């Protein structure tokens with residue numbers, strides 16, 4: 001149902017973003033994968049080996065830089081004539097208690113996690129409005145639904161992503177554009193590795209204790225794997241979710257139900 005569509009995915013060199021690229025490729029979507037990390041090119045080559053019919057490309061793009069975003073979006077539209085799916089997935093998770101959070105950490109977290117959603121969506125939406133169709137899926141977090149010690153900037157940024165999702169959804173519904181977000185729980189990626197190593201130091205526990213504590217809070221008793229999240233994103237990007245917009249869907253193994 002999504003065959004032949006074109007998707008732009010941010011933060012897709014690895015982790016959840018790359019798993020989303022795999023799922024969308026499997027559904028016949030041409031995926032333009034972007035990341036600030038130059039590794040995005042080799043990630044795309046890996047993707048092409050599994051999905052040779054994927055006619056997308058890789059672009060190094062920093063989601064905090066409007067000029068870079070505008071250039072990639074214009075390249076996509078020049079090449080395909082349309083842009084159907086935007087996945088705002090790039091994110092960072094700095095670890096620090098509130099009083100140790102520097103102004104630089106705060107600004108960087110807000111820029112990478114929230115302002116990026118605003119900038120990328122603002123670049124893509126005029127094309128979707130012209131097409132009278134489009135889908136945006138944002139990667140928020142369970143941390144946007146409740147707060148925990150050690151990640152005040154991150155929790156605030158992800159709560160903002162949920163509200164921005166709803167604001168965009170309500171403005172765009174008249175243009176046949178749907179906007180939803182996923183709220184993943186603890187997912188086994190490099191980002192979570194930094195939670196175990198760095199947040200354990202912030203909270204004064206060992207990395208193993210940190211991991212056990214996180215897993216013990218998940219009713220399903222395990223961490224998510226990136227594909228657990230990607231499957232739900234692929235559903236939200238497809239016509240199977242045609243009657244859904246403005247939603248923040250938990251993918252947390254039962255950890256969050258609100």
Ligand SMILES: NC(=O)c1ccc[n+]([C@@H]2O[C@H](COP(=O)([O-])OP(=O)(O)OC[C@H]3O[C@@H](n4cnc5c(N)ncnc54)[C@H](O)[C@@H]3O)[C@@H](O)[C@H]2O)c1
Pocket residue numbers: 010011012013014015016017034035036037061062063064089090091092093112139140141142183184185186187188189190191192
């Ligand atoms: N892993 C988890 O437990 C978890 C839980 C909830 C939400 N999330 C969210 O999922 C998303 C993906 O995270 P992940 O776990 O796959 O982490 P990850 O670190 O494996 O991947 C994040 C990617 O974003 C890229 N990125 C960082 N800053 C960027 C920038 N300025 N411009 C462009 N790309 C940038 C990184 O290079 C990296 O490839 C993030 O938004 C994260 O907040 C993750």
